[in-house]
Every structure is written in structure tokens, then in C-alpha cells.
Amino acid sequence: MEIIKQSKISGCFLLKPKTFGDERGTLIKPYHSDSYKALGLHSEYNEELVVTSHKNVIRGLHFQNPPFPQIKVVSCVMGRILDVVVDIRKGSPTYGEWEGFILDNENNYSLYVPEGMAHGYAVYSENTIVCYRMSNVFMPQLDSGIKWDSAGVLWDIESPIISPKDSGLISFDKFESRFVYK
Numbered sequence: 001m002e003i004i005k006q007s008k009i010s011g012c013f014l015l016k017p018k019t020f021g022d023e024r025g026t027l028i029k030p031y032h033s034d035s036y037k038a039l040g041l042h043s044e045y046n047e048e049l050v051v052t053s054h055k056n057v058i059r060g061l062h063f064q065n066p067p068f069p070q071i072k073v074v075s076c077v078m079g080r081i082l083d084v085v086v087d088i089r090k091g092s093p094t095y096g097e098w099e100g101f102i103l104d105n106e107n108n109y110s111l112y113v114p115e116g117m118a119h120g121y122a123v124y125s126e127n128t129i130v131c132y133r134m135s136n137v138f139m140p141q142l143d144s145g146i147k148w149d150s151a152g153v154l155w156d157i158e159s160p161i162i163s164p165k166d167s168g169l170i171s172f173d174k175f176e177s178r179f180v181y182k
């Protein structure tokens with residue numbers, strides 16, 4: 001496991017997991033607690049999701065509010081996505097800025113998403129599978145988000161498939177963040 005890129009948004013990292021290949025196929029290790037600790041990354045995760053999506057889906061932009069915010073580690077094990085973070089930490093030098101990272105089943109990268117990010121992804125290929133683990137378990141009462149098209153993100157999808165829930169999220173300019181930059 002190595003950090004191969006630090007985002008302009010502090011605390012967000014692109015990770016390259018160890019990969020082993022032979023005539024049978026590939027074995028990828030996106031999570032190894034000691035390696036995470038050695039890199040100074042949070043190493044305890046309590047919920048994991050495997051999410052399939054059609055091409056042109058956009059999910060997000062989501063976050064779980066304090067007092068139980070989530071660190072997320074996102075991988076795309078099949079297909080290709082643009083994984084996006086928007087900094088919503090009040091007082092952050094990059095507050096309101098976004099960055100996107102291509103994750104796919106060729107680069108096998110993972111994105112380490114710290115607390116205080118609105119997170120989402122655009123799906124660029126059919127039958128895409130995204131796996132991610134989260135530090136705190138999902139709590140519906142703290143689940144929140146901002147509207148996908150209100151934060152200036154260039155998703156590069158013309159007519160995205162959006163859930164009714166995501167279509168009804170508040171726009172970034174009307175949103176009051178509960179996250180504070182530390």
C-alpha cells in the first residue's frame with residue numbers, strides 16, 4: 001500500500017494497494033490495517049458496501065453529519081468511475097473546492113476520503129461495482145448531502161441517472177455545514 005497522490009484538499013489521498021498477479025488472475029489488497037497505520041491513516045472500519053451501478057449514474061454528494069461522521073475508503077473493482085470529494089469543512093483553505101479521481105479495475109486505486117467531505121461518483125461504464133468501507137456505521141438520521149450539480153463539479157455525463165433522494169438535496173449555496181476544519 002502506498003500513497004500515490006495527495007489531493008489539494010488536505011487529508012484526502014489516492015492509494016495504490018498491493019496487487020499480485022499470476023496465470024489465475026489478480027489478487028488485490030485494498031485494506032491492510034498495519035499498512036494504513038504506518039501511513040497515518042485511520043485503520044478501523046465498521047461498515048462495508050458493495051454497490052453496482054449502470055453507466056451514467058451519479059451518486060452523491062453525500063456525507064454523514066457529526067457526531068458520527070465517516071471516513072470512507074472507496075475502490076472501483078469493476079468498471080470505471082470519477083470519484084469526487086467537495087471540501088465542506090468550515091475554515092478550510094479549500095472550503096467549497098472539489099477534486100475528482102479516476103478509479104477503475106485497471107489502476108485499482110482507492111480514494112481515502114476524510115471526514116468533512118461531501119462525496120459522490122459518476123459511473124463511466126456499464127455494470128460498475130464500487131466497494132467502500134466506512135469508519136462509522138450508517139445512521140439514517142445523520143445522513144445528509146448537497147445537490148450533485150450545485151458545487152461546480154465537472155461530472156462529464158450529459159444526462160445522468162439520479163435518485164429522487166439526490167435530486168431533492170439542498171444546493172451548496174444554501175447549505176450550512178456542521179464540519180469545522182481542524
Ligand SMILES: Cc1cn([C@H]2C[C@H](O)[C@@H](COP(=O)(O)OP(=O)(O)O[C@H]3O[C@@H](C)C(=O)[C@@H](O)[C@H]3O)O2)c(=O)[nH]c1=O
Binds near residue numbers: 051061063163
Ligand atoms: C449508504 C448506505 C445506505 N444504506 C441503505 C439505506 C437505503 O435504504 C439504501 C440506499 O441508500 P442510498 O440511496 O443513500 O445509497 P447511495 O446513494 O449509494 O449512498 C451512498 O452514496 C455515496 C456517494 C456515498 O458517499 C455513501 O456514503 C452513500 O451516501 O441503502 C445502508 O444501509 N448503509 C449505508 O451505508
